[in-house]
Amino acid sequence: xxxxxxxxxxxxxxxxxxxxxxxxxxxxxxxxxxxxxxxxxxxxxxxxxxxxxxxxxxxxxxxxxxxxxxxxxxxxxxxxxxxxxxxxxxxxxxxxxxxxxxxxxxxxxxxxxxxxxxxxxxxxxxxxxxxxxxxxxxxxxxxxxxxxxxxxxxxxxxxxxxxxxxxxxxxxxxxxxxxxxxxxxxxxxxxxxxxxxxxxxxxxxxxxxxxxxxxxxxxxxxxxxxxxxxxxxxxxxxxxxxxxxxxxxxxxxxxxxxxxxxxxxxxxxxxxxxxxxxxxxxxxxxxxxxxxxxxxxxxxxxxxxxxxxxxxxxxxxxxxxxxxxxxxxxxxxxxxxxxxxxxxxxxxxxxxxxxxxxxxxxxxxxxxxxxxxxxxxxxxxxxxxxxxxxxxxxxxxxxxxxxxxxxxxxxxxxxxxxxxxxxxxxxxxxxxxxxxxxxxxxxxxxxxxxxxxxx
Numbered sequence: 001x002x003x004x005x006x007x008x009x010x011x012x013x014x015x016x017x018x019x020x021x022x023x024x025x026x027x028x029x030x031x032x033x034x035x036x037x038x039x040x041x042x043x044x045x046x047x048x049x050x051x052x053x054x055x056x057x058x059x060x061x062x063x064x065x066x067x068x069x070x071x072x073x074x075x076x077x078x079x080x081x082x083x084x085x086x087x088x089x090x091x092x093x094x095x096x097x098x099x100x101x102x103x104x105x106x107x108x109x110x111x112x113x114x115x116x117x118x119x120x121x122x123x124x125x126x127x128x129x130x131x132x133x134x135x136x137x138x139x140x141x142x143x144x145x146x147x148x149x150x151x152x153x154x155x156x157x158x159x160x161x162x163x164x165x166x167x168x169x170x171x172x173x174x175x176x177x178x179x180x181x182x183x184x185x186x187x188x189x190x191x192x193x194x195x196x197x198x199x200x201x202x203x204x205x206x207x208x209x210x211x212x213x214x215x216x217x218x219x220x221x222x223x224x225x226x227x228x229x230x231x232x233x234x235x236x237x238x239x240x241x242x243x244x245x246x247x248x249x250x251x252x253x254x255x256x257x258x259x260x261x262x263x264x265x266x267x268x269x270x271x272x273x274x275x276x277x278x279x280x281x282x283x284x285x286x287x288x289x290x291x292x293x294x295x296x297x298x299x300x301x302x303x304x305x306x307x308x309x310x311x312x313x314x315x316x317x318x319x320x321x322x323x324x325x326x327x328x329x330x331x332x333x334x335x336x337x338x339x340x341x342x343x344x345x346x347x348x349x350x351x352x353x354x355x356x357x358x359x360x361x362x363x364x365x366x367x368x369x370x371x372x373x374x375x376x377x378x379x380x381x382x383x384x385x386x387x388x389x390x391x392x393x394x395x396x397x398x399x400x401x402x403x404x405x406x407x408x409x410x411x412x413x414x415x416x417x418x419x420x421x422x423x424x425x426x427x428x429x430x431x432x433x434x435x436x437x438x439x440x441x442x443x444x445x446x447x448x449x450x451x452x453x454x455x
Contacts, residue, residue, distance in 0.1 A: 001024050001025070001026045001027065001064045001065070002026065002027045002029070002061060002062060002063045002064050002065075003019055003026040003027070003028050003029070003063070003064065003065050003066075003067065003306065004029045004030070004031065004044075004054075004057075004058055004061075004063045004065070004066045004067070005019070005028065005029070005030045005031075005037075005041065005066075005067050005069060006030075006031055006048050006054060006066060006067070006068045006069055006070070006073060006078070007030070007031075007048045007068070007069030007070045008030070008031075008032045008033050008034045008037070008048065009034070009069065009070070009291055009366045009367075009394070010291055010292060010294075010295055010333075010364045010365065010366035010394065010396070010397040011069050011288075011289050011290070011291035011292070011294045011295070012030060012033070012034075012037065012069040013034065013036050013037050013040075013364040013365050013366070014289075014294045014295045014298050014364050014397075015067060015069065015289065015294070015298075015305070016028055016030055016033075016037050016040050016041045017040060017298070017362065017364070018298045018301070018305040018306070019067075019305065019306045020040045020041070022304050022305070022306035022307065023304060023307075024304070024306050024307060024310075026064075026306060027042075028040065028041035028042065029041055029042050029043075029044055029057075029061065029063070030042070030043055030044065031043070031044040031045075031046040031047075031048065031054060031057065032044065032045055032046060032047055032048065034365045034366065034367070034368045034369060034391070035365055035368040035369050035370050035388045035391075036363070036364065036365025036368055036388075037365060038370075044057060048068075048069070048070050048072070048073050049070075049072050049073050049076065051073055051076055051077070051078045051081055052081075054066075054073075054078065055078075055081050055082060055085065055087075058082060058087055059085060059087070063087060064088065065088050065089075065090060065306075065309065065310055065313060066078075066082055066087060066088070066089045066090070066091075067089075067090045067091065067309055068089065068090070068091035068267075068288065069288060069289065069291075070288065071097070071100050071101070071148060071286060071287055071288050072148060074091050074092060074094070074097040074100075074267075074287050074288060075094060075097045075098075075100065075101035075148060075287070076094065077093070077094035078091065079091045079092060079093045079094070079097075079266075079267075080093050080094055088310075088313045088314065089266075089267075089313060090266070090267055090268075090309040090310070090312055090313040091266070091267040091268075091287075091288065092265050092266060092267045092269075092287050093263070093264070093266075095261075095263045096258060096263050096264070096265040096266075096267075096287065097287040099254075099269070099285040099286075099287055100148070100284075100285060100286045100287040100288070101147060101148055101287075102146055102147060102182075103144050103145075103146050103147075103184050103284070104122045104146050104182050104184060106284065106285055107120055107122070107184065109254055109257050109258065110254065110282055112257045112260075113250075113253035113254045113256065113257040114249075114253060115249060115250045115253055115254060115282055116249065116250075116279065116280065116281040116282065117281050117282045117283075118142070118186045118187040118188075118189050118281065118283075119186070119187040120184050120185065120186040120187065121135075121184070121185050122146070122182055122183070122184050122185075123167075123171070123182065123183055123184075123185065124171070124181060124182050124183075125171065126167055126168070126171040126172050129167045129171060129183060129185065130164065130167060132185055133160060133163055133164070133185070136163075136185075139157060139158055139159050139160070139162075139163075139188075140156050140157055140158050140162075140188040141156075141157045141163055141185060141186065141187070141188055142154065142155070142156060142157070142184075142185070142186040142187070142188050143155040143157055143163055143166035143167065143170070143183055143184070143185055143186075144183060144184045144186060145170050145175075145176045145179045145180050145182075145183060146179060146180075146181065146182035146183060146184065147176065147178060147179025147180075147181070147182075148179055149176040149179050149180075152176070152225075153170075153176050153179060153180075154225075155169070156188070163185070166183075167183065170183045171183060189274050189276055189281055189283065190276060191274045191275045191276035191277070191281075191445070191446055191449075192212075192274070192275050192444050192445050192446070193212065193213075193272065193273065193274050193275075193283065194210050194211075194212060194235055194238050194273045194274075194275060194280075195210065195211045195212065195213060195231075195270065195271070195272060195273070195290050195293045196208070196210050196243065196246055196251075196270075196271045196273060197211075197268050197269070197270050197271075197289060197290060197293065197294075197297065198247070198251050198268065198269045198270075198271065199267075199268060199308055199309070199312050199317060199320075199322075200255065200265045200266060200267060200268070200269050200312060200317075201266055201311065201312040201313075201314070201315045201316065201317035201318075202259075202264040202265060202266050202315050203315065203317075203318070204317040204318045204320075205247065205251050205252065205255060205269070205317075206308075206317060206320060206321075206322060207243050207246075207247055207251070208297055208301075208322065209233050209234045209297055209300060209301075209324055210233065210234055210235045210238050210242075210243065211231050211232065211233040211234070211235065211290070211293040211296050211297050212231060212232060212233075212235050212434070212444075213228045213229075213230065213231040213290070213292055213293055214228065214229045214230045214231065214427060214429075214430055215228060215229070216229070217229060217335075217339070217340055217425075217427075218427065219427050219428050219429040220429065224340055224341070225340070226335070226339065226340045226393075226394070227291060227292075227340070227393070227394055228290075228291060228292040228293075228333065228394075229292075229332075229333045229335065229426070229427045229430070230292060230330070230331055230332045230333050230397075230426075230427055230430035230431070231290075231292045231293045231295065231296040231330075231331050231430075232296050232328065232329065232330045232331065232405065232408075232409075232430065232431040232434050233293070233296040233297045233300055233328070233329050234300075234328065235434075235444065236405075236434055236437035236438050236444060237437060237443060237444050237445055238275070238444075238445075242280070242450075242453065245280065245453055246271060246273065246280060249280075250271060250273075250280075250282055251269065251271060254269075254285075255269070266312055266313060266315065267287065267288070267312065267313075268287070268288055268289050269285060269287070270285060270286035270287070270288065270289070270290050270293075271285060272284040272285065272286065275444075275445045275446065275449050275453075276446060276449065277446040277447070277448055277449055278449075279449060279453035280449070280453050291366075292331055292333055292394075292397050295331040295364050295397040295399050296329045296330065296331040296399060297329070299325075299329045299362060299399050299400075299401050300324050300325045300327060300328075300329050300401065301322065301323075301324060301325075302323040302324055302325050303321075303322045303323045303324075308320055308322065325401065326403075327401040327402055327403055327408065328401065328402060328403075328404060328405045328407075328408045328434070328438075329399055329400065329401045329408055330399070330400055330402075330405065330408040330409045330411075330412040330430060330431040330434075331364075331397050331398065331399040331400075331412065331430075332397065332398050332399075332412045332413060332415075332416050332426055332427070332430045333366075333394050333396070333397050333426060333427075334394075334395050334396040334397075334398065334416060334419060334421075334424050334425070334426045335393055335394050335395060335424075335425050335426065336367065336390045336392065336393055336394075336395050336421075336423055336424070336425075337422065337423020337424075337425070338423070339393035339394065339425065340393060343367070343390075343392055343393035344390060344422065344423050345367075345389070345390055345391050345392065346371075346389050346390065346391075347389055347390045347421040347422040347423060348371065348387050348388075348389050348421060348422075349368065349387075349388050349389060349390060349395070349396075349419065349420075349421045350419065350420045350421065351418040351419040351420055352388060352419060354418040354419075355398060355415040355416070355418040355419050356415075358400075358411060358414055358415050358418070359411070360400050360401050360402065360408075360411055361398065361399070361400045361411055361412070361414070361415040362398075362399050362400075363396055363397075363398050363399075363415065363419070364396065364397040364398075364399060365388075365395075365396060366392060366394045366395055366396060366397060367390055367391045367392020367393060367394055367395045368388050368389070368390065368391055368392075368395060368396070369388070369389060369391040370386040370387070370388060370389070371386050371387040371388070371389045389421075390421055395421070395424070396419065398412050398413075398415040398416050398419070399412060400412040400414075400415060404435075404438060405431055405434040405435045405438045406435045406438070408431070409430070409431045409432075409434075409435060412430070412431075413428075
């Protein structure tokens with residue numbers, strides 16, 4: 001069986017690593033991959049957004065299943081293109097991927113489904129948007145670019161001036177191009193976030209274990225937002241009853257609303273949730289595996305992920321059950337100097353073998369490549385004897401499982417301590433709150449949320 005994974009980050013390394021242990025014994029390809037992925041799959045030097053080139057490769061290699069990691073190729077229609085040539089894809093069509101590609105579309109679907117979410121208004125005209133601010137007498141507010149903006153299109157406006165600046169940035173300056181054509185002005189929701197990833201085959205939906213991630217660059221949730229500096233799984237206090245509730249009031253109604261529009265959702269539906277004192281509400285949807293949540297979720301998965309993805313792509317998930325290890329997992333991201341504003345590249349990474357040799361620790365590569373050494377080459381597909389260097393903002397994710405969150409956290413940070421490169425930065429507080437919650441010292445969620453949500 002030939003499997004192609006599209007993408008080259010930590011999420012894709014986690015997928016490749018999981019697939020490599022499948023009883024299906026696949027021959028793995030990854031485009032473009034990275035230095036860590038190259039040890040478990042054949043890396044293909046094709047960019048994740050080069051849909052035509054990826055299609056030609058998949059046809060030539062007679063790929064049996066393609067699993068798409070990033071959102072951009074999904075929104076661009078890679079699943080449609082592959083399916084049009086008879087190729088099996090785990091990932092939603094362009095129509096379904098609008099759940100990530102258009103926040104206004106997502107709100108329409110949520111309203112149609114009756115799913116709980118923040119109050120909002122959408123605008124395409126700056127004067128109209130400014131006038132809408134008059135209807136808000138409290139801050140903060142959230143201003144969002146409608147389309148994909150590489151994680152930079154969400155503005156938390158602490159006052160009217162901030163909101164005016166966000167409107168100017170989008171609808172006048174068009175900072176995110178076409179993604180700025182429409183903006184949403186949204187009620188700010190205060191609470192604790194949870195990520196729930198769900199495998200879908202168009203009819204059947206199966207939840208994975210919930211996770212929490214850390215978006216700010218510095219400890220204590222300080223500094224600018226990033227793609228994610230760490231995560232942990234499961235989430236203390238967000239139990240099976242809460243998961244079932246989200247499936248009943250969010251996931252199933254949303255999938256039904258899509259079906260009424262003739263949209264068949266196959267792949268991962270990532271529900272970005274927030275637990276407020278009034279209950280669980282939807283912040284956003286993503287149309288793919290989360291990053292870095294995947295690096296904390298998959299080490300706990302006992303079931304064969306590849307078999308589940310294959311079943312979802314075929315529309316045959318019914319009867320599938322996911323089995324999980326009891327242990328907890330903590331994943332700590334190591335980023336390059338200057339991230340998230342900039343990123344240093346070409347810095348030699350030391351200690352990867354020592355970290356990976358620790359018990360119950362796995363090191364997922366994200367922004368890495370083999371050092372370019374003259375005519376020898378290098379890059380993602382370079383020889384295994386070449387040094388590995390940084391090649392992006394988020395460089396590695398060090399994940400560990402343990403009997404308690406304290407155990408898993410200690411192992412993950414022990415792995416981080418073995419690795420060094422110039423300018424390396426990581427947060428020192430990943431999963432601290434999970435440790436305290438597991439001990440009963442704190443609750444991760446607002447008082448009374450369970451009664452409001454679950455009755």
